[in-house]
Amino acid sequence: MxxxxxxxxxxxxxxxxxxxxxxxIIPMMTVVNYSLxxxxxxxxxFWNGVGWFKELLDPSTDLGGRFLASLGRNLFFSAVILxxxxxxGIVIALSMPREGWQVAACLVxxxxxxxxxxxxxxxxxxxxxxxxxxxxGYALNSIGIDYNxxxxxxxxxxxxxxxxxxxxxxxxALLCYAGLKSIPDAYYQAAQIDGASRWAVFTAIQxxxxxRVLLIAVLLRFMDSFMIYTxxxxxxxxxxxxxxxxxxIELVKIALGQFDLGKAAAMSLVYNLIILIVCWVFYTVMTxxxxxxxxxxxxx
Amino acid sequence: MSRIDLVDLAHSYGGNSADESTYALKxxxxxxxxxxxxxxxxxxGCGKTTLLNLISGIIAxxxxxxxxxxxxxxxxxxxxxxxxxxxxxxxxxxxxxxxxNLAFPLKNRGVPRRDIEVRVSxxxxxxxxxxxxxxxxxxxxxxxxxxxxxxxxxxxxxxAAVLFDEPLTVIDPELKWQLRSxxxxxxxxxxxxxxxxxxxxTEALTFADTVVVMHDGRVVQSGTPAELFEKPAHTFVGYFIxxxxxxxMPAEVKGREARVNGRVISLKRSYDSLPAGAKxxxxxxxxxxxxAKPAPDLLAAQIERIDDLGRMRFARVRVGDVKFAAxxxxxxxxxDGKCGLIFDAAHVHVYADSRLVEGTP
Numbered sequence: 001m002x003x004x005x006x007x008x009x010x011x012x013x014x015x016x017x018x019x020x021x022x023x024x025i026i027p028m029m030t031v032v033n034y035s036l037x038x039x040x041x042x043x044x045x046f047w048n049g050v051g052w053f054k055e056l057l058d059p060s061t062d063l064g065g066r067f068l069a070s071l072g073r074n075l076f077f078s079a080v081i082l083x084x085x086x087x088x089g090i091v092i093a094l095s096m097p098r099e100g101w102q103v104a105a106c107l108v109x110x111x112x113x114x115x116x117x118x119x120x121x122x123x124x125x126x127x128x129x130x131x132x133x134x135x136x137g138y139a140l141n142s143i144g145i146d147y148n149x150x151x152x153x154x155x156x157x158x159x160x161x162x163x164x165x166x167x168x169x170x171x172x173a174l175l176c177y178a179g180l181k182s183i184p185d186a187y188y189q190a191a192q193i194d195g196a197s198r199w200a201v202f203t204a205i206q207x208x209x210x211x212r213v214l215l216i217a218v219l220l221r222f223m224d225s226f227m228i229y230t231x232x233x234x235x236x237x238x239x240x241x242x243x244x245x246x247x248x249i250e251l252v253k254i255a256l257g258q259f260d261l262g263k264a265a266a267m268s269l270v271y272n273l274i275i276l277i278v279c280w281v282f283y284t285v286m287t288x289x290x291x292x293x294x295x296x297x298x299x300x
Numbered sequence: 301m302s303r304i305d306l307v308d309l310a311h312s313y314g315g316n317s318a319d320e321s322t323y324a325l326k327x328x329x330x331x332x333x334x335x336x337x338x339x340x341x342x343x344x345g346c347g348k349t350t351l352l353n354l355i356s357g358i359i360a361x362x363x364x365x366x367x368x369x370x371x372x373x374x375x376x377x378x379x380x381x382x383x384x385x386x387x388x389x390x391x392x393x394x395x396x397x398x399x400x401n402l403a404f405p406l407k408n409r410g411v412p413r414r415d416i417e418v419r420v421s422x423x424x425x426x427x428x429x430x431x432x433x434x435x436x437x438x439x440x441x442x443x444x445x446x447x448x449x450x451x452x453x454x455x456x457x458x459x460a461a462v463l464f465d466e467p468l469t470v471i472d473p474e475l476k477w478q479l480r481s482x483x484x485x486x487x488x489x490x491x492x493x494x495x496x497x498x499x500x501x502t503e504a505l506t507f508a509d510t511v512v513v514m515h516d517g518r519v520v521q522s523g524t525p526a527e528l529f530e531k532p533a534h535t536f537v538g539y540f541i542x543x544x545x546x547x548x549m550p551a552e553v554k555g556r557e558a559r560v561n562g563r564v565i566s567l568k569r570s571y572d573s574l575p576a577g578a579k580x581x582x583x584x585x586x587x588x589x590x591x592a593k594p595a596p597d598l599l600a601a602q603i604e605r606i607d608d609l610g611r612m613r614f615a616r617v618r619v620g621d622v623k624f625a626a627x628x629x630x631x632x633x634x635x636d637g638k639c640g641l642i643f644d645a646a647h648v649h650v651y652a653d654s655r656l657v658e659g660t661p
Contacts, residue, residue: 189358190391192378194452195408204404208394 034265041259052266063254063263067270069242070250077246078225081164085221086214088165089172094206096177107177110170122234125163129235149236153243156236160244163231168224172217179213180206219282227275247271302369302460304332304355304493309364311350324350326517327364332461332495337487339508340497343540347517348497352463355495356385368460384453385463389470390445392437398444399424399433402451409456423455426486442470447479454486461493468503480507501541513537529585530647535654538583544607544614544625547589551582553650558582561620563599568645569659578652586614586625588647591632591639598640601626617641 035052037045058064096106113121129149131137140147149159183205191201229248232238238245238253245253251271255264310320310327320326325347332338340348353359355366357378365374373381384405393401399420406416424430427447432440437448446467453462464483468476484507487494498504504511505525512522513536521533532538538546552559553574556567565582574580594600601617606628613628617639626641650657 184389186387186389186391189353189378189385190387190449190452192358193356193383193385194405195379196404197408200408204393204395 031265031268034261035269036262038262039259048262052262053270055263056266056270063267066242066250066254067247067267070245070247073244074226074228074246077161077164077228078222080161081168081225082218082221084161084165085169085172086218088169089217090176090210090214092169092173093176093180094202096173098181107174110173112170113167114170116167118230119234121163121167122231125159125166125231126235129159151240153240156240156244159235160232163235164225164228167231168221172221175213175217176210179210183209215285219278219285223275223278223282226278302493303334304461305367305370306330306332306355307365307367309351309354309361309366311347311354311359312362323362323517325354328519329364330512330519330522332493334493335491336493336510337484337508338493338495339504339511340495340514341499341501341504341511341540342514343499346514348499348514349465351514352385352465352495352497355461356383356463357381358385382458382460383463384456384459384461386449386453386465386467388466390442390449392445392448394436394438396437397434398429398437398440398448401437401448402429402433402455405452405456419455419457423451426454426489427451427482443472443475443479446471450479450483454490454492457490459492461495464494464496466498467496468498476503483507501543505541513540515540531649531656532583533656535581535583535651538585538649542585542587544586546583546585547624547626548581548583548651549619549622549624551580551650553580553582558648558650560599563597565599565643565648566645567648567650567659569661571650571657571659574650574657575652579654581651581654582648583651584643584648587612587627588644589624589626590642590644591615591617591626591628592642593634594638594640598642601639601641603634603637603639615639 036048036050038048038051039045052063055061055063056067059068092110097103116124128134129137129147131141131148137147137149146152147155149155187205187209188201191205196204227248228246229252232244232246233249233252236244238249247267248271251264251267254260254267306329308327308329309325310323311325312323314322328351340351342348350359354361357373357376361374365372367373368381393404396404402420402423403416406419411419421430421433424433427450429444429447429451432444437445440448450464450467453464468479471479480503483494483496486492496504496507498507505528509524510522511525511528513520513528513534515534515536521528521537523533528537528541532541532546535546535548539548549560551565553567553571555572556570558565558567560582591601591603592598599619601619601624604616604618604623607614607616607625613630614625615628617624617626619641624641632639650659
């Protein structure tokens with residue numbers, strides 16, 4: 001078959017190309033450009049090669065030290081909230097009613113925190129935790145616990161973590177609930193017939209049937225918590241000291257506070273790269289799980 | 301190993317309402333003897349699965365009692381009832397191997413490990429699952445998965461009964477036949493009471509030694525396949541069992557004679573005391589009606605079409621408004637489709653309000 005040559009077809013691709021260029025490629029290349037230079041203001045730029053990237057990965061320099069420390073805080077934060085939110089979400093999903101009006105009531109109540117904008121969540125907790133006027137802070141202090149998230153590192157971390165758990169456990173719970181609902185009644189009936197205990201039902205039926213939604217929940221929560229900015233920024237502003245300064249907060253400080261465009265550009269590129277890699281892992285794992293599932297169902 | 305008695309058992313999904321006609325299962329009393337192979341046969345929605353779930357304890361009855369060996373088990377949970385049930389769709393535990401799946405019911409009941417191994421390998425051998433014992437159950441075909449479900453039902457040697465809820469629905473027709481024969485063989489080998497729910501008459505008639513036919517929440521007849529075929533106790537049984545089903549037509553019955561369209565059909569027995577005001581019908585299986593040339597003393601009919609079933613040909617005919625099926629012999633031929641019907645008197649039954657009336661010889 002002879003191929004029709006039609007150069008006009010390029011015109012059809014052009015709008016998409018222009019949109020993508022302005023929305024992604026040009027800003028991205030600007031950042032790449034900045035990351036290779038240094039500036040002292042006055043719109044004067046000096047070539048620095050990969051210098052910023054070298055510094056970024058070297059803990060002995062100021063930039064590297066700040067980046068690696070905040071990366072460590074990010075990873076620790078993600079690990080803690082995953083360790084709390086996933087089991088808690090499963091427990092909530094398991095204890096939810098299966099039918100009747102109570103289901104709708106539970107779903108609405110669970111969905112409420114998810115509907116609140118990030119900075120409002122931050123403001124709620126910032127006021128809630130204040131020792132002088134906040135309900136939580138005042139109550140804790142009046143029962144003798146010296147709680148002050150502005151002064152104490154542990155309190156600041158506890159506040160940020162509890163806030164994230166409050167904000168996002170619902171997501172895990174809703175995903176798990178959807179997974180649980182998809183298990184046919186016959187499985188529970190068979191387990192009854194087989195004399196399975198409550199624990200055996202959980203480990204032999206519910207957990208294996210939930211593993212796909214759990215995977216989604218874990219990966220979503222990981223990515224989201226890794227990119228966290230607004231809530232800790234509003235509540236603690238990264239403090240006390242640098243104790244709750246996550247990468248995103250550090251980035252904003254360097255870029256907009258110090259106006260170190262080169263350093264900030266290099267850091268945001270590496271940050272971006274880490275998130276891209278996580279996305280790729282997410283995508284690969286999900287499609288593999290999907291393929292394995294199709295193979296299984298094809299055999300049926 | 302026990303006898304199961306149902307005493308005035310009834311169930312309504314809408315709670316214990318006073319209106320019996322809304323019951324999914326109307327009150328029944330019956331006995332299932334130890335070691336029997338039973339089939340519960342009936343169309344979808346007739347209450348057979350409800351009855352099964354009541355026996356296994358998955359649902360609690362609105363009324364009545366269930367006795368295992370004379371002991372009332374009605375308030376007991378499924379776990380404590382000592383019963384096995386296999387469902388319509390395969391249920392397997394994804395994370396376990398085939399062997400672990402089979403061992404699961406025994407493990408949960410604290411059976412010693414050595415006994416579990418012996419029993420599992422025995423059941424795996426009977427179901428041809430031995431080569432798969434160490435494989436993950438999720439990777440198998442639907443047939444194999446359903447075999448695992450069957451195996452889990454059969455693995456406990458002490459159960460009062462094994463209940464099957466249309467277990468072969470998802471299986472290919474060819475394998476269906478094999479598995480059914482296998483179940484039959486297992487029944488003989490393991491000496492378990494088996495109750496098999498199906499809406500497929502072939503399945504019921506080949507599997508069971510007693511077939512229980514249900515219709516609209518009631519048991520309408522329970523008997524051997526031959527009894528169901530030759531002497532249906534209810535017009536529904538006659539119609540539901542056999543292909544084509546029994547012919548039913550309104551008639552006036554007096555003594556040893558039935559009158560249809562002014563023609564007399566003679567009967568083997570005498571029916572003198574039929575209930576007054578009841579709807580009287582006669583029923584006869586197509587196998588016992590022959591088609592002949594029209595004659596003054598025969599019931600006249602019009603042939604509408606001929607079904608060739610291979611080993612037998614049936615003519616679909618019309619007698620007045622009533623549709624009828626009859627056996628067609630090779631020798632018969634007709635150009636205008638007019639014919640007469642010859643009845644085998646021994647196989648013509650009389651029904652009053654759909655129930656069989658026993659005549660006097």
